[in-house]
Amino acid sequence: MAAPPAQRAAGPRVRRREWLHVLAAAARTPRGITGAGLALLVVLVAAIGPFVAPHPPLAFVTVPGSGPSSKFPLGSDILGRDVLSRVLDGGWQLLLMAAAAMLIGVVLGTAAGIAAAQLRGWRDGLIMRTVDVVLAFPQLVFALLLVSILGPERWLLVIAVGFSHVPQVARVIRAAALDVSERDFVKAVEITGVRQSKLMSGEILPNLLTPLMVEAGLRLTYSIVIMTGLSFIGFGLQPPSPNWGYMINENRIILTTNPWAVVAPALLIAVLTVGLNTFTDAIARVALGIERGEKLIVEAAVTGAVTDIEIPA
Amino acid sequence: MTEPEGLEAPGRRMENTARPPSRLVVQGLTVAVAGSGAAVIEDVSVEVAAGEVLGVVGESGSGKTTLGLAMVGHARRGLKIASGSVRLDGTDLLSLPPAELRRLRGAAMAYIPQDPSSAINPALRVGGLLTEVLAAHGRTGPEAQARLAEVLTEVGLDSRPALLSAYPHQLSGGQQQRVAIAMAFACRPRLIVLDEPTTGLDVTTQRTVLETVARMCASYGVAAVYVSHDVVVVGELSHRVAVVYSGRVVETGATTDVFGTPAHPYTQGLLRAVPSPERSGRLVGMEGVPPRPGQRPRGCSFAPRCPLVIERCTVAMPELIPAALAGQLARCVLVETGQAQAGALAAGPAEPDLAEPQESAAAPVLQITGLDAFYGHRQVLFGVDLTVPPNTCVAIVGESGSGKTTLARCVAGLHTNWTGDLRYGGQPLPAGIRRRSKDVLRGIQYVFQNPYASLNPRRTVGGLIAQPLETFAGRRTRVGDNQILDALRSAALSVEVVNRYPDQLSGGERQRVAIARTLAVAPALLVCDEVTSSLDVSVQAAVVELLRRLQQEHGLAMIFITHNISLVRSVAQQVVVMHDGQVAESGTVADVLDHPRAAYTRQLLDDVPKFSAAMTGASDA
Numbered sequence: 001m002a003a004p005p006a007q008r009a010a011g012p013r014v015r016r017r018e019w020l021h022v023l024a025a026a027a028r029t030p031r032g033i034t035g036a037g038l039a040l041l042v043v044l045v046a047a048i049g050p051f052v053a054p055h056p057p058l059a060f061v062t063v064p065g066s067g068p069s070s071k072f073p074l075g076s077d078i079l080g081r082d083v084l085s086r087v088l089d090g091g092w093q094l095l096l097m098a099a100a101a102m103l104i105g106v107v108l109g110t111a112a113g114i115a116a117a118q119l120r121g122w123r124d125g126l127i128m129r130t131v132d133v134v135l136a137f138p139q140l141v142f143a144l145l146l147v148s149i150l151g152p153e154r155w156l157l158v159i160a161v162g163f164s165h166v167p168q169v170a171r172v173i174r175a176a177a178l179d180v181s182e183r184d185f186v187k188a189v190e191i192t193g194v195r196q197s198k199l200m201s202g203e204i205l206p207n208l209l210t211p212l213m214v215e216a217g218l219r220l221t222y223s224i225v226i227m228t229g230l231s232f233i234g235f236g237l238q239p240p241s242p243n244w245g246y247m248i249n250e251n252r253i254i255l256t257t258n259p260w261a262v263v264a265p266a267l268l269i270a271v272l273t274v275g276l277n278t279f280t281d282a283i284a285r286v287a288l289g290i291e292r293g294e295k296l297i298v299e300a301a302v303t304g305a306v307t308d309i310e311i312p313a
Numbered sequence: 314m315t316e317p318e319g320l321e322a323p324g325r326r327m328e329n330t331a332r333p334p335s336r337l338v339v340q341g342l343t344v345a346v347a348g349s350g351a352a353v354i355e356d357v358s359v360e361v362a363a364g365e366v367l368g369v370v371g372e373s374g375s376g377k378t379t380l381g382l383a384m385v386g387h388a389r390r391g392l393k394i395a396s397g398s399v400r401l402d403g404t405d406l407l408s409l410p411p412a413e414l415r416r417l418r419g420a421a422m423a424y425i426p427q428d429p430s431s432a433i434n435p436a437l438r439v440g441g442l443l444t445e446v447l448a449a450h451g452r453t454g455p456e457a458q459a460r461l462a463e464v465l466t467e468v469g470l471d472s473r474p475a476l477l478s479a480y481p482h483q484l485s486g487g488q489q490q491r492v493a494i495a496m497a498f499a500c501r502p503r504l505i506v507l508d509e510p511t512t513g514l515d516v517t518t519q520r521t522v523l524e525t526v527a528r529m530c531a532s533y534g535v536a537a538v539y540v541s542h543d544v545v546v547v548g549e550l551s552h553r554v555a556v557v558y559s560g561r562v563v564e565t566g567a568t569t570d571v572f573g574t575p576a577h578p579y580t581q582g583l584l585r586a587v588p589s590p591e592r593s594g595r596l597v598g599m600e601g602v603p604p605r606p607g608q609r610p611r612g613c614s615f616a617p618r619c620p621l622v623i624e625r626c627t628v629a630m631p632e633l634i635p636a637a638l639a640g641q642l643a644r645c646v647l648v649e650t651g652q653a654q655a656g657a658l659a660a661g662p663a664e665p666d667l668a669e670p671q672e673s674a675a676a677p678v679l680q681i682t683g684l685d686a687f688y689g690h691r692q693v694l695f696g697v698d699l700t701v702p703p704n705t706c707v708a709i710v711g712e713s714g715s716g717k718t719t720l721a722r723c724v725a726g727l728h729t730n731w732t733g734d735l736r737y738g739g740q741p742l743p744a745g746i747r748r749r750s751k752d753v754l755r756g757i758q759y760v761f762q763n764p765y766a767s768l769n770p771r772r773t774v775g776g777l778i779a780q781p782l783e784t785f786a787g788r789r790t791r792v793g794d795n796q797i798l799d800a801l802r803s804a805a806l807s808v809e810v811v812n813r814y815p816d817q818l819s820g821g822e823r824q825r826v827a828i829a830r831t832l833a834v835a836p837a838l839l840v841c842d843e844v845t846s847s848l849d850v851s852v853q854a855a856v857v858e859l860l861r862r863l864q865q866e867h868g869l870a871m872i873f874i875t876h877n878i879s880l881v882r883s884v885a886q887q888v889v890v891m892h893d894g895q896v897a898e899s900g901t902v903a904d905v906l907d908h909p910r911a912a913y914t915r916q917l918l919d920d921v922p923k924f925s926a927a928m929t930g931a932s933d934a
Contacts, residue, residue, distance in 0.1 A: 018771075184767035188827075191725055192784045193746055193754045202780075206771035 019209055025286045032282035038275025042268050046091025053085035057242045065254035065261075075258035077251050083261045090242035091268065094231075097158050098223035104162025105219050109169020110212065114200045116170065117177035128174065131167040139164050143226050147235045157236060161226050165219045176211040180204050210287035217280030221273050228269055244269055335360035336536040337384065337504050342397035344379050344388055351607030353379045353392060354560040361536040361553075363503070366527075368551030368568060369540045370583070372849040374603045376560040378427075381506045381540040385422050386414050401504055420450040422504040423497035427512055429489035433481050439492055440477035446499045460499065467532075468495045468525050487518035491525060498529055505530070506538045511546065515712040515876065520920040523550060542849055544583050545922040548572045556580045559603040559614035562633060566641030572924065576636035576643035579615050586854035588879040590906055590921050596883050598855025602819040613645070621647060676739055677702050678838050678870035679724065684733035686719050686894075693719050694731070694894045701838065706864050706871040708881040708902070710917070711891035717874050718762075720891070721842045724872070725759040737838070755785045758831035762843040764823035768815040774801070775811040778830045785834050796833055803867075804829035805859055821852035825859065832863065839864075839871045846876065857884050878917050882906060890914045 026032040055061050062072060064080040074083035116127040134142060146160035180186065186203045194202075230236035231245025239246060244265035251261035342357045354376040361367045371377045379392065386406035388394050399406045401422060406414060418424075426432040433442055440461070447457040462472035468491040470476055481489055490510055497505055507526060511519040527550055530537040541547050547554055547568070554571045556564040556579065564577040575581045585597040601618045610616060612627040619626065625646050636643040679701040686694035694716045701707050711717045722728035724735065726746040735742035737757065743749055761767035768777055778797045779790040790797065798808045804825040815823055824844055831839060841860060845853035861884045864871045873884050881888050881902055889899040890911060898911040909915045 184761045184763060185769040187727060188759070188761060188767050188830075189769070189780060191727060191746055191754065191759055192781045193749070193751060194780075194784050203769055207769070 019213060022209070022213060022283060022287060026279065026282040029282050029286065031285065032279055035275050035278030035280070035282055038271050039279060040275075042091070042272035042275065043095065045088065045268065046095050049088030049091060053082075053088040055082040055085040057081065057086045057089040058240055065257040067258050068260060074260040074264055077247070077258070077261045078254050083247075083251075083258070083264060086242035086247060087244070087264045087268065090244050090247060090265065093154075093237060093241070094224065094227055094243055094245070097154065097237075098161075098220060098227055100158045101161035101165065101223040101227070102216060102219040104159065105165025105223075106169055106212070106216050108162070109166045109215070110173045110205070110208070112166060112170040113173030113175075114177045114204055114208070117174045118181050118196060118200050118204060127170065131170050134167040135171070139168070139222065140226055140229050143230060144233075144235060147230060152235055152238055154237065157227070157230070161223055161230075164226065165222065169215050169219065172211055172215055173208060176208050177204050180207045183207075210284070213287070214280055214284045217276060217283060221276045221280070224269065224273055224276075334362065336363045336402055337361040337538070338398075338400040339384060340398050340400075342380070342383055342399060343395040344376075344383050344392050345395040346606060347391055347393045349607055350395070352395070352560055353606045354383070354557075357397070357557075357560075357562055359555050359562065359565065361504070361538060363536050364531065364534040365553065366530055366537040366539055366551040368547030368554040369538060369557055370542065370544055370547045370554060371557035372542060372583075372603060372851060374605070375557045376606075377540045377542075377557045378508055379560075380557060381508045381538060382424070384504070384506050384538055385418060385424050387424075416450075419446055419502070420500045421502055423500075423502040423506070425490075425493050425497050425505065425507045425510050427509040429493040429510075430481065430486070433489065433493055433496070435481050438478050438480055439484070442481075442492065442496060443499055446496050450500050452500070464495045464499050467498070467529060468492075469521065470495065485518070486514050487522055490514065490522050494522075494525060494529060498533060498535075501533060502535060504536045504538075506540065508540045509542065512541075512543075516878075516917060516920040516922075517712065519546075519922070523922070526550065543922070544572065544850065545587055545924060548924050549922050556583070559609055560606065561614065561630075561644065562642075563615065563645070564636070564641070564643040565633075566636070566638065570638040570641045574637055574641075576641060576648050577615075577645045578619050578621050578647070580643075582618075582620075583851060586851040588854070588857070588877065588883050589923075590879045590882065590918055591923075595861075596854035596858050598821075598853070598858060599851040600819075600821060600855055623647075675703050677736075678738060679872075680734075680736045681720075681724075682734040682736075684720070684723065684731060684735065686716070686723055686728060686731040688719075688730065692894070694723075697733075697891075697894075697896055699889060699896070699899075701870045701872060702887075703870055704864075704868040705887060706861075706869075706873055706885040708873045708875060708885035708888045709891060710875060710878050710881060710888060712876055712917075714893075715891040716894040717876075717891050718842055719894075721759070721840050721872060721874050724838075725757060725840055726754075727759075751785060755781075755834050756837040757840065758834065758836035758838070759840045760824075760827050760831055760842065760844050763847045764815075764820060764827050764844075765847065767827050768823055770815055773812050773814055774806075774818075774826050777815075777826060778833050781830060781834050800829040800833035801826075803832055803863065819852070820848050821855055824848060824852075824856050828856075828859065828863070832867075837870060839869050840874075841871065842874045843876065844873075845880070853880075860884055878906075879921055890917070 027036050058081065060080045061082050062076045062080050064076060064078050066072070066076045068075045072082050072084065074087065077083050077086065112127050112131070116124040137145070143160050143164040146163060147157060150156040150160055181204055186199060189203050190199060227236055228245030231243050232249045234246070234249070236245055237243045239250070247265045248262050251258075255262055337360065339357060339359045342354065343352050344354045345352045357380060359367060369377050369380060379389070382389060383394055384399060386399060386409070394407055397407070401417070406417070409417070437445065443461045443464070444457065447453070447460060452460060465472045465476070470488065470491055481492070484492065494510070510526065511522050514522060523546065526539070539547060539550055551568050553566065554568045555562045556571065556577065558579050564571055564575065564580045571580060572584060575584055582597070582599040586599060588596055599618055604610060604614055604617070610627065612629055613619070613631055616622045616626040623646065631644050631646050631649065633642045633644045634649055635641065636648050677700045679699070681697060681699040684694055684697040685692060697716070697720060699707070699720070709717045709720065719728055723731050723744070726744070726749055729744040731744060737753060742753065746754065772780070775797055778800055779794070782790045782796055797811065801808050801811060806822060806825050806829060810818065810822065810826070815826070818826065844860070845856050848856060857880055860871070860873065863869065864884070875881070885902055887900065888902050888905045890897045890905065890913065892913045897913045898905055898909065905914060906918065909918060
């Protein structure tokens, strides 16, 4: 009775590792190429930089605040250290910490959001009102508060920034999970009497792929911004080890003699965040089918179930 | 039975020879996907005369909506009209500049879309909606006001201030659709295209809307095109019909000819799948879906699904050639070779041998006494009594809002706000899933209405069926386990779907997977909630037939919920008619459908669209 294979939807749509397919699809759009290119450029600088830096980042090598020269292409900083070497060496820590903070924020925020959506009732109220209270503080201020309580240790900094993401992520994920939890396929499993935790992890979570990917991209960008922000005001990574945020702060005074000491790290941060954001945008667009423009609703079936055709490229 | 010819459609048996000149002439029309050039509809030629209703019928995905839109010179985004012509009274719509086309739309031609609630501006009041249409075509002032009142009266609404100042959401679905019809007729168009205007409406509302459409088309003498998947509605309303499959017209002619003696196997299949409240013939479905644009086979598009396929079918697309009756054309090699067998309605197998309901003393599987259910403080069920004996299917029939789904959800444990006595196997049934034992949860299985929503898109078919098995057996189940494969086989699916994801399956296949998932755990009571309402009629027939067979073979107790009273005979032994949260009538299927006692049941039966005597007469011959 079953229809022959020829009549089925064409093309294998692989669901395991679907996030990889979304990434790949996003990377094929112009927007995605631009974003990924910009971000990867900076990531490359941060990753390879420490190995190719011409001078030790902490060594005092020349006159403080001197402009670019053949030996020091980006000049020297306020204490006479090589700006190029410090820029090359000052990114990897920041990136790793930002990524770690993003993971903490997305994992905890997702757990809280799904739980609130699925459990409903007083637990939803408790989770979301807590979230509301935290949201009342600007994220940087909240992170600052945590850092000032926890102290400026590197791992405490990661935890503080990660925590500051939780409310935002929880809000977005709860909204998406509310939609999924009302769908029949969740009810169909629910009436077999499985545990709530299994419903959340097995049925709801896998259907939140799109918002999760977008949130991860956004939170990574925010992590970088907040980490550099904290460093700028002296609460982040402590000197003398180089980092882009603190470099902008300490070299403000020599902006007139060697602007590169400020501009170079600022430029890297700007390119990285713009690139990440653009790529995240591409992911969101691909996931919504906007960028593809090839999804076409052909016929609404009897009660609004929609069949779509995919046009071979 | 009542007189089936309920609609005013004067001259519905219009003679082909005496047809007035055609008002709408579509020739060689091809609409293709803008990027790839894959044809959505291909080489379609139809004609409609003034005062005539042309029915365009086909399954979802056949391209009938695309055709309907192309007739008013429109192609949806992503599509383009590639070739052909659409002439309205000699004017080629496709060569008109956009401004000119816009002037004609609404004035000379109108389109009534499927869902009125999404097609009319929710921010305008009824008066404003009509005034806007009239003003757009230069009618303002008292003349427009008079016309507005006139057309509202004609569609059976009055022009009281209360209605004119109502917003669309304050109207019922039937009233909304009548407002849409009034808007379409306001400027006295010459051509009107109706795209499934009654889908989603209850039978009684559908009846009044169909009567309005028939009356309006006749009194205005418009050329009307009625697009629908519902062959019976088209049969009732139209003079001539074009059966569309996979973007091509496969059969066309006078409605009585095409539906009385269908020449094309597809038309025959469509007709065989139609349930009837009067006949209890076994339904014969057509599995599969029309091939998608760009993936159509080389020969006849219908060949992969055709029961009569021969080798020649896969060689080349057959031409549309004259069939048995004058003016009847069909696109099939069997017609060419004179082997076409007519008489689809008669071709259905004999009565389904539904076991007589057992009046014996066997303890009922489910007994409901005095069930009251609430949403918040609003009561939706009032003292409902229901008994499901073993090995019996009880159909619950009612319109939307009758409380039939709430009843099912109370039984399944999804709705917990109720009082009354529910007994399953003699034991009281607690409200809510968490308070029920594993045995009860396993015993009562529920199949959801919409198979597009009830299967987790991230799980394979095997994973979907393994889930309840694991929950109830408490051990890991592998995707290739025999229990899973057996469940697939009993739901008439091939075992190779086990590794597929739901969106790689057709609607009918998805619903079979949902059924297989419940069968895997060997339930005692199967609750089927409108399981066919989101499927095409041809697929619905196959699914209903499957349920009937499973119920008989496995000796299941079953609750079959439907708004379609025509389906009842094909699947159930007992029936409960629900109205406004109460049981209007209950009894054996034969008693209730042949000798309805409640006025409401009689009305439901009268309002079901039926084939005219001419067509069923032809089938009886």
